[in-house]
Every structure is written in C-alpha cells, then in structure tokens.
Amino acid sequence: MGGLDMPGLTALLIVFKLWMGAIVGSVVTSLAYRSRRNKALVIRGALFGAAAYLLASSAASWLGSWTGAHETAVSYAGSCAAALLAGASPRVKSVS
Numbered sequence: 001m002g003g004l005d006m007p008g009l010t011a012l013l014i015v016f017k018l019w020m021g022a023i024v025g026s027v028v029t030s031l032a033y034r035s036r037r038n039k040a041l042v043i044r045g046a047l048f049g050a051a052a053y054l055l056a057s058s059a060a061s062w063l064g065s066w067t068g069a070h071e072t073a074v075s076y077a078g079s080c081a082a083a084l085l086a087g088a089s090p091r092v093k094s095v096s
Contacts, residue, residue, distance in 0.1 A: 017057050018050045021079045025049015028083035045083040052082030 029045025030037055056078030060071040067074055 014054065017054050017075070021050035021053025021075070022046040023049075024053060024076060024079040025083035025086070028080050029087050032084055033087040041087055045086040048082040048086035049079040053079040 023046075025048055026042050026046040028049065029042050033041060033045075053075045057071055057075040060067040060074040
C-alpha cells in the first residue's frame, strides 16, 4: 500500500514547521532591521525563527486548552520574537 507511514509523516511535519519558521524569521528580520540588513543577519534570523517555531509548536501541542487550540498563533509569536532577538546586538558604548 502506498502512502506515508507515521515516521515519514512526522518527519514531513517537522520539515514543514522548520520551513515556516525560517520564512517568518527571515521576513521579520528583514523588515525590523532594514538599515543594517545583510545576508548573515537574515540567515541568523531564519535559523532562530525556525528553531523557535518548532519549539513553540511542540510546547503548545503538549500543553492543553488554549495553547493547544492556538498552536499556530503561539508558534508565529515565538518565531517573531526569536527573529527580533537574532538581530539584537549587544553594543557596549565605551566611555572616553
């Protein structure tokens, strides 16, 4: 019989969630840090966004009630926050 088995479907969902998080992360980073946007910053935002989307999605599905029903919103919010943190740079101003 054709079709996906359970491990194959699980892997497909994980790849899809990582892809969605990478898209959200790269778009948020590109829009939030337009003045200093470069390829490395967008890639870092995409990686942070992908990881946060997958983590938030997993956490929301394990928790019940409201977060489980709003898994997508929780995942997008986590991905956006991580992308913004990816672009934050701790610049220390020297006192002269």
